[in-house]
Amino acid sequence: MPKIVNKAEMRDLIMDAALRVFVDKGYHAASVNDVAKDAGLAKGTLYLYFESKEALTTAIVDREFAAIVQGQLRTKPRESLAAFLEDLRQVMDLSAEQAAFYRVFFEVFGPSFASTDFTQQIAGYFDKLGRHYARQIAHLQELGEIAAHHDPRPLGRLLVSMLDGVVLHQGLFGGSKRRKRSMMREAVVLLRAGLQNPPQEADGAGMG
Amino acid sequence: MPKIVNKAEMRDLIMDAALRVFVDKGYHAASVNDVAKDAGLAKGTLYLYFESKEALTTAIVDREFAAIVQGQLRTKPRESLAAFLEDLRQVMDLSAEQAAFYRVFFEVFGPSFASTDFTQQIAGYFDKLGRHYARQIAHLQELGEIAAHHDPRPLGRLLVSMLDGVVLHQGLFGGSKRRKRSMMREAVVLLRAGLQNPPQEADGAGMG
DNA sequence: GACATTTATGACCAAGCGGTCATAAACGCT
C-alpha cells in the first residue's frame, strides 16, 4: 500500500513557512519557490497541497485572522468596565509575530488580490468582532458601567477600527517599548473616560 | 528652438493617471504600460518623467500623503475642545478618492517595496501629525478644556493611529453612509468624553 | 522483494514585467 502523509499537518507546515517568508520579504517579493525552500520542499510538492499562491495566501490569512478574532470572541462577557478594558488592551498588545502578520495582511489586501469573496470574508471577521463588542457594551450599560447614551453597535465597530489602527501602526512603524507602553496606557485611560462618562453639554459645539 | 513642455504639470498628470490605475487594479497588478496608456502616453514617455515605477509611486504617496497631513497641520491651534473635535472629525471624513488612495498606500507599504528611507518618511508624517495633536492637547489642557492627567505626546500619537484605523476601515470595507455617520458620531462622542473627563478611580482595575 | 499507489522533484514553459533605445515627431526660432 501507498505512502501516506498527514495532509493537514503538511498544509500547516507550508503555511508556517509561507508566513515566515512573506513577513521577511514581503508578499509580492516572495516567490513560491522561496516558500517551498523554506519549508524544505520542492516547488512541485507545494502545489500538491495548495492549488495556487493565492489559495495558499487566503488560507494563511484565514488561519491567522481567525486566531486573533477568535481569541477575543472566546472571552466571556465581562462584568466590569475594567475587565473589558483589559480585553481591549490585550488586542492592542499583539506579539511581534502577529504584528508582522498584520503588515503582510494589508499588503495582500489590495484590489489586485482581493476577490470580492475574500474582502467580504475579512469584513465579516471585523464585523463579528464589532458585534461582540457591542453586546459587551450593552451588557455593561445595563450594569451602569458604561454611559447609557452610547449606541453599542456603531461604537463596537468603531472600537474595532480604532484598535486595528493602533495595532497596525505598531506593526508598521514599531517604536520603542516605552512608547508603546505609554500609548497603550493612554488608550486605556482615554477609552475608560470616554466610555463611562455621559456627554457633558459643552459650550458652543457647532458641528454640521 | 526646441519644443518645451511643463515638466511639473506632466508629472502631475502622470501621477493622476497612476493613482487612478493603482486604485482600480491594485498597485502590483498595474503595469507601467497601463499607467502610460491611461495618461495617453507611450511607456517610454513616462520614463522621461519618472526614472522607475518605484520613483513614480514614491512621488504619489508623498504628494497624497502630504496633502492629507498638511491639511491638518495648517489648522491653527484651536481654542476649544469642540473645535478640535471638529478637526478630528474631518480627518475621518475623507473623500472616497482619498480613502481609495489609502488602500493603495498600504498595499505599497510592504517590506518588498519599502526602503528604509520610505518607511522613515511615512513614519515621519504620522509622527509630525501626532506632535501637532500633542501641542493642541497641551494648549487645551491649559485652557481647562482637556483633563490634565493626559500625557499629550503619547495621546497625540495614539489619536493618529486610531483615526488612521477608522479611515482605513472605511476605505477597505466601506459600508453605508448611515453606518459611517453613526460611527463618526460615536467617535466624536467617545473622544469628547474621553478627553475632557478626569479618570474616575474605578473599582478593581488590576493591570500588569 | 515485488508491486501498487501516493508523494516528491526540478527542469521546463509561456506570459508578463520593468526598463532601454534607435528612430520619429513636434516644436520654437530665424
Next chain:
DNA sequence: AGCGTTTATGACCGCTTGGTCATAAATGTC
C-alpha cells in the same frame, strides 16, 4: 522653409514568475 533641440514612441531585451508534468523516490502490504 529649414534647423537644432526637446519630446514621443513602441519594438525589443533580459529576467522572473506562477504553474506543469514526466519521472523518480518512498512507502505499506503480501
